Amino acid sequence: MNNTGIKEADDAFKQQITSQVTRVTGELDRLEGLLKAGLVDPRVLADFRHAVNRARTTSWQVQKWLEGDERGLASMLIQERIKVTTKMALQLASETGASIKHFPGAQELKEALEKLSKLLP
DSSP, rough: HHHHHHEEEHHHHHHHHHHHHHHHHHHHHHHHHHHOOOOOOOOOOOOHHHHHHHHHHHHHHHHHHHOSSSSOHHHHHHHHHHHHHHHHHHHHHHGGGGGGGGGGHHHHHHHHHHHHHHHHH
């Protein structure tokens, strides 16, 4: 693909992302009104809040990078993932205590954390 084709593909992708962000922003505005009724499962609401927070943080990091932040985007995202993973692990430990081993997926979580632990200084 020549440079013109690459630029056209980049422009089309940028337009697609911009359009999707605009659409989701409108949906979130409408959802806000529905949420005010308070008729939602608290667990679903917590999951939603975490997803929105991750999207908010990622969009903030991308914006900083687009505005010329010297750090690489991948580095910024890894730093945020470390922060979020630490927070989630502490919350999970606090909420489940010793009973965590009885939850589905606990063994897989343990294995993933052990793998990660080997990579940490």
